[in-house]
Amino acid sequence: MRKKENKIVVFLSSKLYSLEAVYGAAYVFLDRAYVYLEEAPKSKIKVTLKGKNKLTGKGLEGLKDEFLNELLNFSLREQISKSNKKIREYIVARALSAASAAVIPGRRPMGQEDSQGRKLPGGVIPWTGERFKEKPSGKKGRIWAKDPLGIAVPWEEKYLAKKQPRKKKGK
Amino acid sequence: MIIGFDKKFYALKAIKNAAKAYEELADFKVKTDKNKITVEANNIDKDVKNVFKDEFCNYVLSETKRIKSTCP
Numbered sequence: 001m002r003k004k005e006n007k008i009v010v011f012l013s014s015k016l017y018s019l020e021a022v023y024g025a026a027y028v029f030l031d032r033a034y035v036y037l038e039e040a041p042k043s044k045i046k047v048t049l050k051g052k053n054k055l056t057g058k059g060l061e062g063l064k065d066e067f068l069n070e071l072l073n074f075s076l077r078e079q080i081s082k083s084n085k086k087i088r089e090y091i092v093a094r095a096l097s098a099a100s101a102a103v104i105p106g107r108r109p110m111g112q113e114d115s116q117g118r119k120l121p122g123g124v125i126p127w128t129g130e131r132f133k134e135k136p137s138g139k140k141g142r143i144w145a146k147d148p149l150g151i152a153v154p155w156e157e158k159y160l161a162k163k164q165p166r167k168k169k170g171k
Numbered sequence: 172m173i174i175g176f177d178k179k180f181y182a183l184k185a186i187k188n189a190a191k192a193y194e195e196l197a198d199f200k201v202k203t204d205k206n207k208i209t210v211e212a213n214n215i216d217k218d219v220k221n222v223f224k225d226e227f228c229n230y231v232l233s234e235t236k237r238i239k240s241t242c243p
Contacts (some may be wrong), residue, residue, distance in 0.1 A: 034225035
């Protein structure tokens with residue numbers, strides 16, 4: 001520690017901490033301290049932290065400890081990022097392919113092919129599993145017009161009609 | 172003022188970007204050796220002379236991180 005110069009030096013083993021993690025931790029401290037990196041003997045990294053404001057001995061020690069904590073944080077983050085890389089790429093690829101299938105008109109989602117691998121015209125109604133050949137048009141062709149679950153029927157028509165006769169009996 | 176940067180930690184492109192960003196505050200000459208990149212800064216603005224080196228180093232570090240970093 002160089003209290004007069006408002007500096008503290010940290011030596012890090014490059015075997016334990018990657019350069020990526022050092023950059024990440026240093027970046028977090030750029031607004032509070034001046035950070036300078038140098039190579040030190042025995043494959044070590046010399047990190048000099050100089051406070052932007054005047055710091056006491058304890059303040060400098062605290063700066064060093066916080067830097068080391070941040071370094072650990074970034075090391076872990078890097079490790080998780082590496083271990084999740086494949087699944088992350090897979091999820092993004094799946095999302096992009098699904099999005100492109102939805103956007104291109106006439107193109108259906110994956111799996112809409114016949115046994116010989118030819119693309120089938122039309123698509124599938126998700127709630128019935130029925131296949132329609134072409135783009136539905138007209139009143140007959142409207143998918144929602146079939147209403148197999150009775151969603152479009154108003155509540156009054158569905159339930160109130162049954163209740164009303166009971167009231168009449170009571171009178 | 173001469174500032175040395177270790178090639179292992181600092182990218183040449185980052186130093187050039189920093190020199191371009193600071194060109195109104197000083198005149199720069201950038202030299203590369205085997206292990207080091209040396210920046211010579213002359214005619215430094217008087218108002219920022221006391222913090223110039225440290226601020227310049229921080230800027231170079233942030234640029235290096237931006238260029239080299241791959242971690243999300």
